[in-house]
Amino acid sequence: MPKTVRSFAKINIGLCIGRLRPDGFHELRTVYQTIALHDIIRVEVKRGTGIEILCSDPRVPRDDSNTCSRIVDKAMAALKARGRVVVNIEKRLPVRGGLGGASSNAIAALVALERVLKKQWPWPEKLRIAAAVGSDLPLFLIGGTVLGAGRGEEVYPVRDLPSMACVIATPEIAVSTPKAFRDWDATFEQPERRVISTAAAAKLTLSHGSDRITESGRALSAWLGRQYEGRIRNLSGVPAGGRGRAGNPLLDLVRTGIENDFERVVFPQYPELRELKRVLKREGAVYASLSGSGSAIYGLFRSPTAARRAAAKVRQEGTTALVTSMLTRQKYWEKIWC
Known part of the structure; x- marks a missing residue:
């Protein structure tokens, strides 16, 4: 049965850029804050194999470069699941706007996929794989006010700021x-x-x-x-x-x-x-x-x-x-x- 979730955006309350690291990334410090603006992600698993990305926005990639495709591929392998996964992205957030839309879409797809399959990935493993797919992804596994370090993938939940x-x-x-x-x-x-x-x-x-x-x-x-x-x-x-x-x-x-x-x-x-x-x-x-x-x-x-x-x-x-x-x-x- 298909599952539908909201894919919330984030803002950065401050972002400090450090030196370029040997791995090609920069050291960062930031405070992430999730906000109520969102895309809609719908996931279903059908007979067959592969991953299909559907989106009416031509700016959203529909091949394996899409973050949803990348994390779903890893999740299906880790959960030892079979089937053709269809991810439908209803795009409401701006593309390349600095609001974490693509990263949030990926985590929303993962959350929905787990519910569809009735299987759950261990949280430490989810955080590890999310970080491997993209620097912003782990924060969307936590939500609220989050301290970001490393290249942004090291996330620490902190006391929520009052909603404004x-x-x-x-x-x-x-x-x-x-x-x-x-x-x-x-x-x-x-x-x-x-x-x-x-x-x-x-x-x-x-x-x-x-x-x-x-x-x-x-x-x-x-x-x-x-x-x-x-x-x-x-x-x-x-x-x-x-x-x-x-x-x-x-x-x-x-x-x-x-x-x-x-x-x-x-x-x-x-x-x-x-x-x-x-x-x-x-x-x-x-x-x-x-x-x-x-x-x-x-x-x-x-x-x-x-x-x-x-x-x-x-x-x-x-x-x-x-x-x-x-x-x-x-x-x-x-x-x-x-």
Whole structure:
């Protein structure tokens, strides 16, 4: 019997890029957050063999390069299952928008396949295979607020941020993630090859990989510590660390200076993306940023009313804008089944 699931998107609340590793990937630190925007994935197993990908969006690959095909192939072998797997993707999320659509589709297909087959892969094995298929995949096996490390595939569930209204601006721009990484390396990791001022060289040196990752890790560790400090304060009734009342965890995170490093190479090439971020901030976003390498720009708002007003302003500027909300881990798994 076919099974249908929602394939939720994610945003990156900050993304720190480290040095290029020997395996060809960059070391990263990020906070992933799942949101309610989604595609629809329908999976069924028929007689025969092979994997068939169906999607009306011509930009979605339907061969074995599709992440759904790759993870289904591994799952069928690991579960010792037989049959022809048909995966139907109803695409609602932008393609190459930095919202993790392809990665989320793959995990949704895996979740549905397990239900169809009435077999389940051990969680450690699912996380291992998901990481082998793509860096963003493991976060969708957790949902909610997730700390990402390594090349993004090392995921650690953290205390969920309170759900906030979210505006996603989706301009008709396709940003290549590999190119964005190459641009980062050319601009910030090899300053000695460029003719620049001493002051600029000093600034670039400060942004170098290992130091940046260390500094980002310390800032995130301090933020996480404050969240649990707040929990102790709430349980005991005594302010921890001498602080008065608990603050908004998102605001605490923003105060660490967290930002998306991709903005530094993507915005100069696509200044309209920088302007979209400015519009969202002018309209009252608590935090606004590029998601992943883009091109989606998001803003987090204190109320749905404020978010709708900001989305209307973005649309007036000629860009599609959607109003949604952050999904906690519990809501993520409650809402995944259609």
